[in-house]
Each structure stands twice: as C-alpha cells, then as structure tokens.
Amino acid sequence: MRAERDQITAVFRENLRPDAFLGSLRRLVDRVLGQLLTIHPLPAGAALAAVGGYGRGELYPYSDVDILILLPHPAQAEEEAAISDLLTAMWDLGLEPGHSVRTIEDCLAEAAADITVETALLEARWLAGSRSLMRQFSQRMRERMNPAAFIRTKKLEMQQRHTRYENTPYALEPNCKESPGGLRDLQVILWMARAAGLGRTWKQVADAGLLTSQEARQLRRAEQAFKRLRIELHLLAGRREDRVLFEHQPALAEAYGIEGAHGRRASEMLMQRYYWAAKLVTQLNNILVQNIEERMLGEEAGAPIDIDDDFVNRHGKLDIRLDDAFERKPALLLKAFLVMQQHAELSGMSVRTVRAIWHARRRIDAQFRANPVNRHMFLAILQQPRGIVHELRRMNDLGVLPAYLPPFRRIVGQMQHDLFHVYTVDQHTLMVVRNLRRFTMDEHAHEYPLCSDLIANFDRHWLLYLAALFHDIAKGRGGDHSRLGAIEVRRFARTHQLDKGDAQLVEFLVREHLLLSSVAQKQDLSDPQVIRAFAERVGTERHLTALYLLTVADIRGTSPKVWNSWKGKLLEDLYRKTLDALGGGVAPNATTLLALRKQEAASLLRLAGLRDDARDTLWRELDVGYFLRNDASDIAWHTRHLYNKVRSETPVVRARAIEGESLQFAIYAKNTPALFTQLCAWFESRRLGILDARIHTTRHGYALDSFVVLSPSGAGELRTIVSVLEHELADYLRQTGPAQSTPPANLGRASRRSRQFPVTPAIELHPDESGKSWILSLSATDRAGLLHAIARIFGEHGVTVSSAKVMTLGERVEDVFVLDGGSGTLGDSRSQLRFERELLDTLRT
Structure with missing residues (x-):
C-alpha cells in the first residue's frame, strides 16, 4: 500500500x-x-x-x-x-x-x-x-x-466557526480547511445548495441559476487551489496538518516555485496569494449563502422605500433599482458607499447590490479614476461624519478601494514577516484609520485623552484618514516605503486638486510617519539639540499634532502587543517638548535648561518639606549631565530618598509605579564595572523587561541608575509588591558584591515565528558629535535574556553604559546605547572589532 x-x-x-x-x-x-x-x-x-x-x-x-x-x-x-x-x-x-x-x-x-x-x-x-x-x-x-432548517443551522454553525477563527481570513497561520475563506466555506455552499435541491457541483449550481458561470469558474479555481495547498501541507508535515504554520510557509513557497523579490520573502508572496483566494471565497460565500436563504426562506414582506433615482431601502438594506445599475452608471460604484454613510437606517447592502458591485468593479478604470465627479465622491466618503471605516472596509472587501487606488491593490493581503505586524498591510492601514476615527468619538475619549483633545481642535480630519490610507501604500516594493508613499500621495493630491497646504500636510505625514516614534524611542529627549532638530524637521504645530495623532494610531494598529504605556509617555513627552520649542521659537539651550530644571526640582522638594541644605548634600555630588538627562520629577524623587544616604555603605533601591504597567527603579550604590550587568541579570530573573536605563556616576564614585521596566503580568500586580521588589534587589546587590561575577545569560528560545523569519542582526557603532561618547545601535530577534547577554559583553570589554533605550517591536528589538568614550576598547580599532564581533555572535545565537 x-x-x-x-x-x-x-x-x-x-x-x-x-x-x-x-x-x-x-x-x-x-x-x-x-x-x-x-x-x-x-x-x-x-x-x-x-x-x-x-x-x-x-x-x-x-x-x-x-x-x-x-x-x-x-x-x-x-x-x-x-x-x-x-x-x-x-x-x-x-x-x-x-x-x-x-x-x-x-x-x-x-x-x-x-x-x-x-x-x-x-x-x-x-x-x-x-x-x-x-x-x-x-x-x-x-x-x-428539512432544507430550511438545515440551511439555517448550517449558517449558524459556519458563523460559530468563523468566530473561533476571529472572523478573518487574514490569520498569520490560517487553517486552510476551517478558517474563513477556506475549504469548509466552499463546502458549506455546496451542502446548502444540495439541501435546497440546486445541485452538487459548481456547474449544477450555476445551471440552477444560483451562480453565474464566471462565479462558478472562480470558485472552482479557488477550490482547486485550497485542495492543492492542503495536500502539500499533509505531504510536507508527514501527518494531518491543515494549518499554514510559519515553519511550513518557506517550504510551501518553494513547492509552488515562488521566489522572493524586491526585499519581500517568498513566504510573504505565498501568503498574499492565499489571502486573495480566501478573500474571494469569503465574499462569494457571503453572497451565495444569502442567495440560498432568500430562495428557500423567501424575502421579507413590505414595499421598498425610495432613497433616490438609483437606490431603495429594501428591508433595511441598500438595494439597486435595476440589476445593471452599475453597468449603466459606473459612478454609482462610489455613490453606493456614500449613500450607506448618509442613511443611518441602512444596516447593510442587499445581496443583489453586493453582487452587482463585485462584478462591476472592473468598470473602475483609468477613465473612471480621471472623472472629476468620481474624484469628488471619493473625497466625500472620507469627509462624512459617520461610517468612514465601515465603508472603507466594505470598499476593500468588494474590490472597489484597490480598483480606485491601484497602488493600494499591491498591499491587499500582503503579510509582513517583520515580527511585529500581525495584520496584512491593507488590514493594518484600515485599522489605523479606525484608530484615528476613535479619537473623534466621545465614547472613546477616556482611552487616549490627549489624542481626543487634539483631534477635537484639528480641522479637516479627513486629511489624517487620507494620510493613513497612504502611509504604508508602498510597502513591499523595495526601497524606502515612506518616500515612495509620499510620491504616491503627492500624485493623488495633485489629481484630486487638494489645496497646497493640505497637500503638503499629507505628503509630510506619509514621508515622516516613522519619525516621531523613532526619535521618541531611540534618542535622548532630555537633550535640547534633539528637540531642536526634531522641531525644525516638523516645522509647524499643525504638522506636529497631525504626526502625533497618526503615530499613536499607527503603533496601536500594528499589534496588540506592541503598544505599552511607556511608549505612550515617550511619544507624549516628545510632543509636548516640541510644542514648547515651536511655541517659543527656539528650544532652550543647555544652560537655560539646567537652571529651569533645578528650579523646578527645588520647588517640588520644598513642597515635600525638604530643606535646601539637606537637598544640597546630594546635589553637590551630581554633575551637569545628571540634571540635563533627568526631568524635575525624577530629580526630586531621587533627592527625597537619597539626601541622607549620600555615603551609604549599602545599596539603596527605590521603586514606584508609573504609566500604567511600568515600574521605575532608582538604584544608588558604590559604582563597580559589573553593576549594569548585575542589574540586567536581576531584572531578567524577575521577568521584568527593561524599557529604559539611565546610568550616572556621581562625583564621589557612586552609581545613581534609573531603570524603567515592564511586567509581563501588568501593573496591578506590580503595585502590590513594589516594596518587596525594592528589598529583593537591595539584598541581591549586597549579596552579589562588587567582585562577584554574574551568572551567564540564559538566552530564551526564540518563538516559532521568529525562528522561521529571523531578524538579520545588525549593529552600528560610531562616536557622537562631541566625540565624548559612542552610540551603539543594534537590531535583532527578541528573546528572554538578550539584554543581560549584551550587558555581559559590555562588562567583559570594560565598556561603560551611560544610557540605554530599549525598543521592543513585537518579537524584534531595536536598542540604542550611549557608551562612555573613555573606554580603551572603543578607542582601539582591533579591540573595537572584537567587541562588535562578539556582539553580533550573541545576537545570532
């Protein structure tokens, strides 16, 4: 056998x-x-x-x-x-x-x-x-x-199955049999048709008038494609396997003869084909199931209600007066969605309307797109007070949006195996629009109060939605997608006759949509030069506000795991500092900033009842760099807990809950070369992810280090054990001692996804503009213990860390370290080469 x-x-x-x-x-x-x-x-x-x-x-x-x-x-x-x-x-x-x-x-x-x-x-x-x-x-x-009962029950069963798979065909690892748009949905159509006496094959169902010959061919092709995929999965896995798992996707792409191109993996191209097929099946499944229901169960009684010369309200659904309405008047292909927005009493579109749009979408050609009436109508859809996200999604599902915006078609179903996006590019794009829309709604004002306040005073919201539609539209082409996208939106603005200021705004947003996030998470926001340079690049308060709103919506639309409250704080801090710089014309210089920060911190300490002479016992040991790199709140917090422990023989640890699920630790102890590594090891052992670290050495040789960490279990649990964590870390530092080495880093196992689509490790090391420090930027696949392993290499090479910015994007890390320029390792080319090689080896491990 x-x-x-x-x-x-x-x-x-x-x-x-x-x-x-x-x-x-x-x-x-x-x-x-x-x-x-x-x-x-x-x-x-x-x-x-x-x-x-x-x-x-x-x-x-x-x-x-x-x-x-x-x-x-x-x-x-x-x-x-x-x-x-x-x-x-x-x-x-x-x-x-x-x-x-x-x-x-x-x-x-x-x-x-x-x-x-x-x-x-x-x-x-x-x-x-x-x-x-x-x-x-x-x-x-x-x-x-009982055909009617069978059809009702089968539809309910299908809906329950779709719910188990989150009602989307765009899963990262779809089940080609059970997921929406898979083989089971095709079988449901045939089972229902058979129960209704309409045939057992696609040809028989088409002959019975339920399908057009074109639909029958499309479904037959999709069925053959999914059957082959399921066969390939079984043969590849050597067992029953219907899930398109990450580990199978590269081998499947090879079996299909797909090769990567333009910076895209072959597996991404394979999955885009899958999603297109699943999308087609999902759409035709919705049409045909409703069609079978209408045949078997009959239509509801009641006369249609006139809407205009082309559309009626039939039982709460938008219906066309004539079967060939869209063939006669192609402009109705956009007007249908506008009517849906303008009539809140409509709960959806009739199956006849959906089907007619589906088949007529090919009428959207260059001539259609050049028609001023259609251009005006597309902009009107973005400008409506309601229904924008619902109708954009419907337009995407029915193929109208990618037909009207040809560059958008290239991102439909395009998966990104970059370890932090969990949606296809088109789904992510529409999620960003949704997030922007939520900022405008009173019922969501509590989620992001600043965003809600800002957008309330921002006129022409639709420009933000337009920028969101284009911000990732050039993904997958190779090259800088931000700049390529800016070219696309500039062309759109010109053909749609946007005002000069509006056109400049959307082009700026698309070109710079990654800027605010990058600066906030990778650069030192306490440095006036950073704020000044960012303010010059942004230019105006309106540009800044728009960029902030788009950035928050973008990060929130990437993955449920990428956003955290610390990132939110960094973005808001950069926004407010830049707003001050733009409002005052110039950002304060270092001397002015130092005076202002000391003055503000002193005021906070007086409110807390601390005398100036007590304060100065600590401040005398702190240099200018400390005051410039810490804000007034942190300075006051450190001072209140350390003014009477300036020469403490034992480590002092204080912690406090900040920004939702984050904790801030202040560690004060006699400085040793191994201290940073020891701290990283302890945080790793408690599964507290480091988000930010500021390392400072006082004039009398003590370390005053500040860490912001994130708990995997959330803030609620952390707040109850802050004092316990303080004592545990202090005891650990006392017992470890300056001479005792830390245990080796226990690098965790990478996830299945990151093992199949790893981030190519990269490091960049260069001196800063002053020549006093070195900037180390690195990117790699994230896993437990990585920062501890990096810290050990720093210690082994005698490299001292001044600050660390840890940016985690799903399963990818992009970290930036400021290193002390006095290290001999960084000043010697051979030693520097060994240092970089060991870092890369660790990142590859």
Whole structure:
C-alpha cells in the first residue's frame, strides 16, 4: 500500500491535479477495504459506507478514513468482535478509521441532534455489504431532511466557526480547511445548495441559476487551489496538518516555485496569494449563502422605500433599482458607499447590490479614476461624519478601494514577516484609520485623552484618514516605503486638486510617519539639540499634532502587543517638548535648561518639606549631565530618598509605579564595572523587561541608575509588591558584591515565528558629535535574556553604559546605547572589532 501511495504522490508531483490525486487515494483505500472484508467480513445484513470527506471522494494523505458500519439491528457481542477485528486490521495497515457503528434509527437520531453528523451522513457512499439497507438509509435521510432548517443551522454553525477563527481570513497561520475563506466555506455552499435541491457541483449550481458561470469558474479555481495547498501541507508535515504554520510557509513557497523579490520573502508572496483566494471565497460565500436563504426562506414582506433615482431601502438594506445599475452608471460604484454613510437606517447592502458591485468593479478604470465627479465622491466618503471605516472596509472587501487606488491593490493581503505586524498591510492601514476615527468619538475619549483633545481642535480630519490610507501604500516594493508613499500621495493630491497646504500636510505625514516614534524611542529627549532638530524637521504645530495623532494610531494598529504605556509617555513627552520649542521659537539651550530644571526640582522638594541644605548634600555630588538627562520629577524623587544616604555603605533601591504597567527603579550604590550587568541579570530573573536605563556616576564614585521596566503580568500586580521588589534587589546587590561575577545569560528560545523569519542582526557603532561618547545601535530577534547577554559583553570589554533605550517591536528589538568614550576598547580599532564581533555572535545565537 505504501508503494502505491508513493506512486500516486509521484504522479501528483508531475501533473499537480488535486482531484486526480484525491480520487486515486480514495480508490486505493476502497480497494484495500474490499480486500480486508474478505478476511474480516461484515456482520450479516450490514453495509459499509464511506462518509464525510471520504464519502465525497476526497481523501487527503493523512486524513482519517471516515466509515459508517450500518447494521440492520443493534450489534450482538460476536458482531462487535467482528467489527473490532476489521478496525484493528485497518489500524495495522496505517489507515486511521474515523468510524461509527449504527442502525438506521441511530443515524436518524444522531443527525437530528448534531448538524455535523447529518452533514457527514448526507455524503454517505456505499462501499460493501447490503445495498438494500443502504438504499433504505438514503431514503430515510432524504425523508427527514428539512432544507430550511438545515440551511439555517448550517449558517449558524459556519458563523460559530468563523468566530473561533476571529472572523478573518487574514490569520498569520490560517487553517486552510476551517478558517474563513477556506475549504469548509466552499463546502458549506455546496451542502446548502444540495439541501435546497440546486445541485452538487459548481456547474449544477450555476445551471440552477444560483451562480453565474464566471462565479462558478472562480470558485472552482479557488477550490482547486485550497485542495492543492492542503495536500502539500499533509505531504510536507508527514501527518494531518491543515494549518499554514510559519515553519511550513518557506517550504510551501518553494513547492509552488515562488521566489522572493524586491526585499519581500517568498513566504510573504505565498501568503498574499492565499489571502486573495480566501478573500474571494469569503465574499462569494457571503453572497451565495444569502442567495440560498432568500430562495428557500423567501424575502421579507413590505414595499421598498425610495432613497433616490438609483437606490431603495429594501428591508433595511441598500438595494439597486435595476440589476445593471452599475453597468449603466459606473459612478454609482462610489455613490453606493456614500449613500450607506448618509442613511443611518441602512444596516447593510442587499445581496443583489453586493453582487452587482463585485462584478462591476472592473468598470473602475483609468477613465473612471480621471472623472472629476468620481474624484469628488471619493473625497466625500472620507469627509462624512459617520461610517468612514465601515465603508472603507466594505470598499476593500468588494474590490472597489484597490480598483480606485491601484497602488493600494499591491498591499491587499500582503503579510509582513517583520515580527511585529500581525495584520496584512491593507488590514493594518484600515485599522489605523479606525484608530484615528476613535479619537473623534466621545465614547472613546477616556482611552487616549490627549489624542481626543487634539483631534477635537484639528480641522479637516479627513486629511489624517487620507494620510493613513497612504502611509504604508508602498510597502513591499523595495526601497524606502515612506518616500515612495509620499510620491504616491503627492500624485493623488495633485489629481484630486487638494489645496497646497493640505497637500503638503499629507505628503509630510506619509514621508515622516516613522519619525516621531523613532526619535521618541531611540534618542535622548532630555537633550535640547534633539528637540531642536526634531522641531525644525516638523516645522509647524499643525504638522506636529497631525504626526502625533497618526503615530499613536499607527503603533496601536500594528499589534496588540506592541503598544505599552511607556511608549505612550515617550511619544507624549516628545510632543509636548516640541510644542514648547515651536511655541517659543527656539528650544532652550543647555544652560537655560539646567537652571529651569533645578528650579523646578527645588520647588517640588520644598513642597515635600525638604530643606535646601539637606537637598544640597546630594546635589553637590551630581554633575551637569545628571540634571540635563533627568526631568524635575525624577530629580526630586531621587533627592527625597537619597539626601541622607549620600555615603551609604549599602545599596539603596527605590521603586514606584508609573504609566500604567511600568515600574521605575532608582538604584544608588558604590559604582563597580559589573553593576549594569548585575542589574540586567536581576531584572531578567524577575521577568521584568527593561524599557529604559539611565546610568550616572556621581562625583564621589557612586552609581545613581534609573531603570524603567515592564511586567509581563501588568501593573496591578506590580503595585502590590513594589516594596518587596525594592528589598529583593537591595539584598541581591549586597549579596552579589562588587567582585562577584554574574551568572551567564540564559538566552530564551526564540518563538516559532521568529525562528522561521529571523531578524538579520545588525549593529552600528560610531562616536557622537562631541566625540565624548559612542552610540551603539543594534537590531535583532527578541528573546528572554538578550539584554543581560549584551550587558555581559559590555562588562567583559570594560565598556561603560551611560544610557540605554530599549525598543521592543513585537518579537524584534531595536536598542540604542550611549557608551562612555573613555573606554580603551572603543578607542582601539582591533579591540573595537572584537567587541562588535562578539556582539553580533550573541545576537545570532
């Protein structure tokens, strides 16, 4: 049997015909079962039937062999033994039976109780035994079939299945059988059509008028594509596997002959093909299921309500007056969505309207896009007070949005295996628009109060939505997608006759949409030069506000795991500092900033009841760099806890909850070369992810270090154990001591996704403008213990860290360290080369 299976697989590799492959496997198993029955016969009067996929004639390489042993009466002991022998023989041959042993009455009862059983039995195919009993069974099943009830229940079952898969065909690792838009959705259409008496094949269903010939061809092609994919998955995994797992995607792309191009992985291109096919199936499934319902269950009574010359409200759904409305007037392809926005009483579109749009979308050509009426209508959709996100999503689903914006078509279904995006580019784009819209809604004002306040005073919100539509539109082309996208939106602004100021704004937003996030998370916001340079690049308060709003919406639309409150604080800090710089004309210089910061911190300390002379016992030991790199709140907090411990012989640790799920630690101890590594090791052992570190050495040789950390379990738990963590860290530092080495870093295992699509490690090391410090930037795949491992290399090479910015993007890290320029390692080219090589080796581990 194994040799025959191998031969069938070899033939499939030659012709790539899924139906022929599945049919050959089915015939092989039919023949083997026939041979087994000569050795292990059925009980007298019984019948053997194939059910489910096997009954349908579709047997995948590692699928169960679903069989029904139909008995004329309840099984006796000796009959049960005979059946057991048959099943054991199947197992011995490597056939995994999914079996049931029932009488006809048992089958009817099970079918009445479980729609899945009823569906499997509908496809029963006689294999051996009593044909008479099989005919009785088929007759009784047909008699009990209630088509209307079957269709209702099957639709409910499908909706529940879609919910289990989060109602999207765009999962990172979709199940090609069960996910929305997969094989099961195609089968549901045929099951419903069969129950309604409309046929069993796509051709028969088309002949019955449920499908057009074009739709039948599209569904047939999609079915063949998904069948092949499922076969490839089984053969690749060597077991029953219907999930398109990360580890299988590169090999699948190779099997399909797909090669990467323009900086895109072959696996990304494979998945884009998958998503396009799943999107088509999802759309046609929605149309056809509703069509079958209308045929079987009838339409609701009641006359339609006029909307205008082209549309009516039919039972709360937007309907067209004429079947060929969009062919007669292509402009209605955009107007339909505008009408949906302007009529809140409409809950959706009728199946007739959806279907007509789906087929007429190809009328959106260059001439359509050049029509001033259509250009005006597209902008009007973005400018409506309601329904913008709903209708943009509907336009995308029906192919209208990618047809009107051809560059958008290239990002539909485009997955990004960059370890932090969990949506396709088009879905992420529409999520960003949704996030911007939520800023405008009172019911969401509590989520991001600053964003809600800013957008309330920002006129022409639609410019933000337009920028969001274009911000990633050039992804996957190779090159800088921000600059390529800016070219696209500039062209759009020109053809749609945007005002000069509006055009400049959206082009700026698309070109610079990564700027605010990068500066906030990678640069020192206490440095006046950083703020001054950023303010010069932004230019105006309106540009700054728009960029801040787009940035928050963008990060929030990337992945549920990427945003955290610390990032929110950094973005807001940069926004406010830049706003001050723009408002005052220039950012304060270092001397002015130093005076202001000391003055503000002193005021906070007086409010806390601390005398100036007590304050100065600590401040005398702190240099200018400390006051410039810490804000007044942190300076006052440090001073209140350390003014009477300036020469403490034991480490002092204080912690406080900040910004939601984050904690800030202040560590004061005699400075040692190993201290930074020891601290990283301790935070790693407590699973506290380091977000920010500021390392400072006082004039009298003490370290005053500040760490911001994030807990995997959230802030609620942390606040209750702050004092415990303070004591634990202080005890750890006392017990570790300055001379004791830290344990080696325990690098955690990378996730399945990052193992398949790793970030190529990269480091960049260069002196800063002053020549006093070095800037180390690195990117790599994130995993537990990575920062500890990096810190050990710093310690082994005698490199001192002044500050660390840790930016985690999903499963990718982009860290920036400011290193002390006095280190001999960084001043010597050979030592520097060894240092960089060891860092890269660690990042690759």
